């Protein structure tokens with residue numbers, strides 16, 4: 541099929557590459573001309589394992605352009621994959637979605653299937669239909685489909701080829717679009733969940749809100765472990781043996797970051813509140829996550845004593861391993877708090893870069909040793925595999941101090957302590 545994907549971000553690029561690999565002719569458009577120029581030079585503007593190779597493999601069926609009008613006119617399926625970032629009050633910035641609606645209203649001249657893959661607030665798909673009609677598009681010229689993404693950064697390509705479900709939200713009476721979606725995803729084994737537009741939107745938010753709540757739950761239990769001489773890794777792995785709980789997403793640490801959980805939880809809280817519902821559980825999950833950084837700062841202050849002219853090495857800048865994405869990264873937020881304490885910070889990450897407009901007292905180096913040398917304290921803020929296999933005997937020789945703060949509970953305390961270093965995690969014995 542002929543497909544236009546609007547938005548060449550983490551979601552749009554993965555969607556484009558996978559659809560091309562499935563045999564479709566895909567035009568991926570983006571307003572950011574630099575991004576398109578880089579893509580046409582064969583370079584992937586983001587780090588996502590396997591994505592650059594998948595794009596190159598399917599170049600004959602993949603076109604990158606900033607010509608959104610031409611792409612809308614020439615393709616019968618239009619994916620919306622633009623950003624839906626959070627506003628300060630927790631609502632969603634829909635300006636990119638509204639910009640796409642303007643483009644669609646301007647350029648639709650033949651029947652289209654419009655597939656919203658971006659995570660959009662409750663009611664947005666219905667709003668898209670209403671706005672297109674208001675802008676003069678014949679209602680018979682388009683069908684709306686809500687097909688939310690469940691891609692994890694770092695495994696997005698795998699997740700798109702191996703989804704545990706394909707959610708397809710349709711309008712009442714739409715009997716064509718399901719066939720279109722099955723044709724688009726022909727070659728991917730996955731149960732189809734066919735439902736309404738509103739269900740599909742809430743399925744997406746509920747999934748992310750539940751996962752975020754699970755993380756805040758285990759972080760709260762970890763705080764109780766700290767005061768109970770109990771070990772959170774044992775508690776978490778044991779309760780995870782119950783299939784009703786499951787062992788995933790029970791890793792205590794600095795909390796959840798990324799471009800999804802923080803904004804999706806805020807958006808759902810905002811939507812619920814607007815509907816007159818008090819989202820107590822969701823707000824509690826957000827509260828635990830928001831205060832988890834301060835919980836770690838207190839641990840650092842307790843163990844560093846005199847903070848003046850101390851150097852802290854922060855290992856990990858990305859919001860999780862196997863990505864270069866720093867959106868809402870807990871590491872970046874922690875570095876900001878460390879700076880507020882007057883500490884000098886040296887950061888390292890295998891892939892991610894500190895935000896350009898940073899941080900007065902923070903430098904980024906290109907080696908682990910460059911960060912840990914003469915450090916009074918080392919914080920592991922992102923659980924990159926390379927940090928889990930450090931030679932702590934060698935690290936200690938380079939350090940000035942002895943404090944190791946494990947922000948992701950990802951290393952073995954005994955491996956650290958046997959070299960005379962002080963291990964601090966959350967809920968760890």
Ligand code: UDX
Nearest residue numbers: 547548549550551570571572622623636639658659799
């Ligand atoms: C984002 C959200 O993170 C995710 O939760 C949601 O499900 C989909 O949107 P992501 O791919 O991370 O996914 O967005 P982003 O990396 O911000 O890329 C969006 C792209 O759309 C940007 O490159 C932007 O230039 C482009 N864009 C935006 C357009 O091409 N046209 C527009 O009108 C607006």
Ligand code: UDX
Nearest residue numbers: 689690691692693789790791795796797798800859860
């Ligand atoms: C998430 C969802 O997993 C995915 O289904 C959805 O489509 C997009 O949002 P992503 O944000 O890429 O994916 O990363 P994820 O692996 O979910 O981690 C999110 C954050 O939670 C990271 O900051 C990670 O460090 C943190 N996390 C994850 C924990 O703190 N503990 C855990 O046990 C798992």
